[in-house]
Amino acid sequence: MTAALIGLDWGSTQLRAYRYGERGAVEAVRTLPCGVRQLPAGGFAQAFAQALEGWPAAPVIACGMVGSRNGWRETPYLDTPADLDRLAAALTPLAAPDGRAVHLVPGLRDPARPDVMRGEETQVAGALALEPPMARRARLLLPGTHSKWVEVRDGAVVGFATMMTGELYALLRQHSILGAALPAPVPDGDAFRRGVRAARDSGAAGMLSRLFSARALLLDGALAPSSVADYLSGLLLGEELRAALAAGWAAPGEPVLVVGDEALCERYLRAAEAFGIGLRRAPGDAAAHGLWRIAAAAALVPGHATAA
Amino acid sequence: MTAALIGLDWGSTQLRAYRYGERGAVEAVRTLPCGVRQLPAGGFAQAFAQALEGWPAAPVIACGMVGSRNGWRETPYLDTPADLDRLAAALTPLAAPDGRAVHLVPGLRDPARPDVMRGEETQVAGALALEPPMARRARLLLPGTHSKWVEVRDGAVVGFATMMTGELYALLRQHSILGAALPAPVPDGDAFRRGVRAARDSGAAGMLSRLFSARALLLDGALAPSSVADYLSGLLLGEELRAALAAGWAAPGEPVLVVGDEALCERYLRAAEAFGIGLRRAPGDAAAHGLWRIAAAAALVPGHATAA
Numbered sequence: 001m002t003a004a005l006i007g008l009d010w011g012s013t014q015l016r017a018y019r020y021g022e023r024g025a026v027e028a029v030r031t032l033p034c035g036v037r038q039l040p041a042g043g044f045a046q047a048f049a050q051a052l053e054g055w056p057a058a059p060v061i062a063c064g065m066v067g068s069r070n071g072w073r074e075t076p077y078l079d080t081p082a083d084l085d086r087l088a089a090a091l092t093p094l095a096a097p098d099g100r101a102v103h104l105v106p107g108l109r110d111p112a113r114p115d116v117m118r119g120e121e122t123q124v125a126g127a128l129a130l131e132p133p134m135a136r137r138a139r140l141l142l143p144g145t146h147s148k149w150v151e152v153r154d155g156a157v158v159g160f161a162t163m164m165t166g167e168l169y170a171l172l173r174q175h176s177i178l179g180a181a182l183p184a185p186v187p188d189g190d191a192f193r194r195g196v197r198a199a200r201d202s203g204a205a206g207m208l209s210r211l212f213s214a215r216a217l218l219l220d221g222a223l224a225p226s227s228v229a230d231y232l233s234g235l236l237l238g239e240e241l242r243a244a245l246a247a248g249w250a251a252p253g254e255p256v257l258v259v260g261d262e263a264l265c266e267r268y269l270r271a272a273e274a275f276g277i278g279l280r281r282a283p284g285d286a287a288a289h290g291l292w293r294i295a296a297a298a299a300l301v302p303g304h305a306t307a308a
Numbered sequence: 309m310t311a312a313l314i315g316l317d318w319g320s321t322q323l324r325a326y327r328y329g330e331r332g333a334v335e336a337v338r339t340l341p342c343g344v345r346q347l348p349a350g351g352f353a354q355a356f357a358q359a360l361e362g363w364p365a366a367p368v369i370a371c372g373m374v375g376s377r378n379g380w381r382e383t384p385y386l387d388t389p390a391d392l393d394r395l396a397a398a399l400t401p402l403a404a405p406d407g408r409a410v411h412l413v414p415g416l417r418d419p420a421r422p423d424v425m426r427g428e429e430t431q432v433a434g435a436l437a438l439e440p441p442m443a444r445r446a447r448l449l450l451p452g453t454h455s456k457w458v459e460v461r462d463g464a465v466v467g468f469a470t471m472m473t474g475e476l477y478a479l480l481r482q483h484s485i486l487g488a489a490l491p492a493p494v495p496d497g498d499a500f501r502r503g504v505r506a507a508r509d510s511g512a513a514g515m516l517s518r519l520f521s522a523r524a525l526l527l528d529g530a531l532a533p534s535s536v537a538d539y540l541s542g543l544l545l546g547e548e549l550r551a552a553l554a555a556g557w558a559a560p561g562e563p564v565l566v567v568g569d570e571a572l573c574e575r576y577l578r579a580a581e582a583f584g585i586g587l588r589r590a591p592g593d594a595a596a597h598g599l600w601r602i603a604a605a606a607a608l609v610p611g612h613a614t615a616a
Contacts, residue, residue: 069527077527114524146485146520162520164484171479176472177454204512205555208547212454212470216422219377219385239516247513 003027003058005301007291008051008102010066011119012037012145016287017051019058024292024301026285028055036065044072045097059300060096061291063105064119067092072102077109077116083156084125088297105294110160117160119287120148124157126290127259127282139249139256141279143264145170147240149249161249165240172232178214185229189270194223195234196271199242207239237271245275252276259286311335311366313609315599316359316410318374319427320345320453324595325359327366332600332609334593336363344373352380353405367608368404369599371413372427375400380410385417385424391464392433396605413602418467425468427595428456432465434598435567435590447557447564449587451572453478455548457557469557473548480540486522493537497578502531503542504579507550515547545579553583560584567594 007018013035019028034047044066052060067075075092091103107118120142128135140150145166151159173179195214202210214232217223223231244250252275258265259282272279295301315326321343327336342355352374360368375383383400399411415426428450436443448458453474459467481487503522510518522540525531531539552558560583566573567590580587603609 109524109528113521114528114530115520116524116527161517162524163516164486164519165516167484168516168519171483175479175483176475178472203554204514205551206512206514206516206547208471208473208476208515209469209551209555211472211476212423213421216417216424216470219424220417220422222422239514243513243517246511247517 001056003056005292005295006052006055006058006060007288007295008048008060008062008066009064009119009122009287009291010062010071011035011064015047015051018288018291019055020292024289024296026288029288036068036071048096048102049098057100059295060100060102061091061105061295061298061300062102063122063287063291063294067104067107068118073104075104075106078106078121080108080110080160081153081156081158082108082121083154084293084297086156087121087125087294091294091298103295103298103300105291108157108160112159113161115160115162117148117162120150120160121157122290122294123259123286124150124152124290125293126284126286126288127257128152128155129289129293130282130284130286131257134257139254140282141244141250141256141258141268143240143258143260143268149244151249161247163240163243165236169233169236172211172236173229178211178232179228182225182228184226186224186226188224188227188230191223191227191231192234192267192270193274195231195236196238196241196274197234199235199238200274202239202242204246206242207235210235233267234271237267238274241268241271241275241277245277250275250277253278255280257282309364311364313600313603314360314363314366314368315596315603316356316368316370316374317372317427317430317595317599318370318379319343319372323355323359326596326599327363328600332597332604334596337596344376344379356404356410357406365408367411367603368408369399369411369413369603369606369608371430371595371599371602375412375415376426381412383412383414386414386429388416388418388468389461389464389466390416390429391462392601392605394464395429395433395602399602399606411603411606411608413599416465416468418469420467421469423468423470425456425470428458428468429465430598430602431567431594432458432460432598433601434592434594434596435565436460436463437597437601438590438592438594439565442565447562448590449552449558449564449566449576451566451568451576457552459557469555471548471551473544477541477544480519480544481537486519486540487536490533490536492534494532494534496532496535496538499531499535499538500542500575500578501582503539503544504546504549504582505542507543507546508582510547510550512554514550515543518543541575542579545575546582549576549579549583549585553585558583558585561586563588565590
């Protein structure tokens, strides 16, 4: 067994390790519940050893919250605009206890807002590599706890914005009067669409003026307790799309490439129909491809220095 | 000692009891930590007895969450438009274990949204009684966990909307990445104004597109950890005002009467300066006055049947 590269997508909630063959094909994947938030103090070296156990020696590249203030080693953000070559030139080497060098991908900072990302820059690099026509000019959405809306020109991330949609949803479901003390949710596509439309029809006033409708509809008997979760989900995804249109991160008819978990992307695709936004799901594993491309651009992978 | 009326403002977090003299003057006030959310099952009768202990027999009127689904007795909502006479005609009597009748003020429901309130209808009645010129046509704001924006025409509440500003603030401070693991907040008026402006300048995109700035500014070193609370407070109050303008609950130059806790009202007054909204604090104890006025309109108070 040989390996050309080992890549780590090391986020808040999990660590995913990729073993690559010579031409960048992913030959093995491991997912460990060793996200930066779960690890005890000093737990990085042990999780690292566990992730790579039994794999051959190879250059290692890592992206995500592992490079944050609460990570293994804090790496500075790289200001936008940032393309693949700038990412590759800004890798921060970290010596693991076993002597290996781990090359940390920097996060990005958009100084215009300001806003920051860690890990998504690698997914963007991967998604653009998988769809070369997009690299010239593209809009991307990476939905999640902290959704990122990204604008790309000439292969470089020129700006981005974070929307805390997923975190707000979790807070409202777990701790608010809207979501607490409800029975287990039952999937309800109608309630989801109803939430999406409520956000859309709020106009410039936005979600804050409609959130309480989840409670009022429940008290009215117009929304089943088990459907509140999907209504809230629709309301929040709808608000994100409404805000993205208002802020210019999306425009009717212009395609937006969505990168992320399949089920979540499907939800966004359904919600986007109500707004006339042309979301399209990116193919493949964007993080895996991004790690490879950045490593290649940094000449960590022999013979691929110019592959970028 | 005699009493013309006993009034209870019985909300989620506390129970306030008023003892009134002949002409509606409040002669004693008791505040008990017996909100509807704190009480054990069956705790209403005991809290009621405690609130009235030693007070003479008198008609009793009560408003607030005591009439909700989780209250002492659920009373139906009264649909808007609703004026003092309709509120008074819709009182629901409840027999307390000691034989007294407690007259529960109904909450209001705005069928156009739908939206609901319980307790604020009484504060609105009181605020309008304290400022008779406002009763013909007024806009009111009752800020709090669930802020209410209210429109009054010819003495009747014709519509209202809830904004969950206070609850969202608490969730973000206690449970989100923005507020968790921060040192104790230190009052910072500049951070508050900065948050207000960030919400205002978000335009139609709104708060969701700016929430994460609390994190990015912190990481940037541009916001002190102890100032995040005031920045978030400004962001959320600013968003509420921005949304109120966008939805037509407020308009530049038109006065809005603010009813509520003094410190909170002061915050809203400061935030409103950035929007050109003319907030003005209502004088007096609106709940106490409202309970008296509704009781008088219901002829619970002898000789005051026409005082409304």
